[in-house]
Amino acid sequence: MRIILFGPPGVGKGTQAKILSKDLKIVHIATGDILREAVSRGTELGKKAKAFMDRGELVPDDVVIGIIHDRLRERDAKNGFILDGFPRTLPQAEALDKVFDKMKIKIDRVMSMEVDKEVLMNRLTSRRVCRNCGSIFNLLVDKLSDSKCTKCGGEIYQRDDDKRETIERRFEVYQNQTRPVKNYYGTKKMLVEVDGIGEIEEVTGRLKLAIG
Numbered sequence: 001m002r003i004i005l006f007g008p009p010g011v012g013k014g015t016q017a018k019i020l021s022k023d024l025k026i027v028h029i030a031t032g033d034i035l036r037e038a039v040s041r042g043t044e045l046g047k048k049a050k051a052f053m054d055r056g057e058l059v060p061d062d063v064v065i066g067i068i069h070d071r072l073r074e075r076d077a078k079n080g081f082i083l084d085g086f087p088r089t090l091p092q093a094e095a096l097d098k099v100f101d102k103m104k105i106k107i108d109r110v111m112s113m114e115v116d117k118e119v120l121m122n123r124l125t126s127r128r129v130c131r132n133c134g135s136i137f138n139l140l141v142d143k144l145s146d147s148k149c150t151k152c153g154g155e156i157y158q159r160d161d162d163k164r165e166t167i168e169r170r171f172e173v174y175q176n177q178t179r180p181v182k183n184y185y186g187t188k189k190m191l192v193e194v195d196g197i198g199e200i201e202e203v204t205g206r207l208k209l210a211i212g
């Protein structure tokens, strides 16, 4: 099963992609996670990406396309994958089509999650992430009494780009550059829209229904 999970910042793509990846036994590929890891390790890629990420802007297409091009060819992606946060621009979507053609594979589902902007803003400003295992928490829902991950005990932190001004910029970028990607898959009749409001399990149920 090869899935693209699509939607605005904070819609819950990461949370849902992690669950689906486990349930369907397919690898979760999130360009944001790959880039954040590169930044924290201080690699060449990380140095290139950091300034864009801190401003809430997109990392240049050639950089992320290169990442995905290599990542999809790794062994663990053979059984299928769920793409989270890619493609985010039309050139990325077109490049992905070419990669798929070359690899002689097809995408099975493109699912778009939708949630109101105000809800997204609240979710993002209260989002916290475990530095160790990557688990995602929400201060409005999860009880994190001592700033430690309830799953592994790791340190909980707030992503630099989850500050209010940066979030505003990320929404703008989404509207201008990423929304057209939705239309791209829409006109190809590949897009399924899924309501992202509700409990995590509820949304997972809707996504599974859409996967079939």
Ligand code: AMP
Pocket (backbone or CB within 6 Å): 009, 031, 032, 033, 035, 052, 053, 054, 056, 057, 058, 059, 060, 061, 064, 084, 085, 086, 087, 088, 092, 161, 170
């Ligand atoms: P995310 O974790 O998906 O919200 O991504 C965090 C940040 O990483 C974004 O705001 C971008 O700066 C960068 N990023 C992640 N995926 C992409 C992509 N497909 N194209 C360009 N930049 C990306």
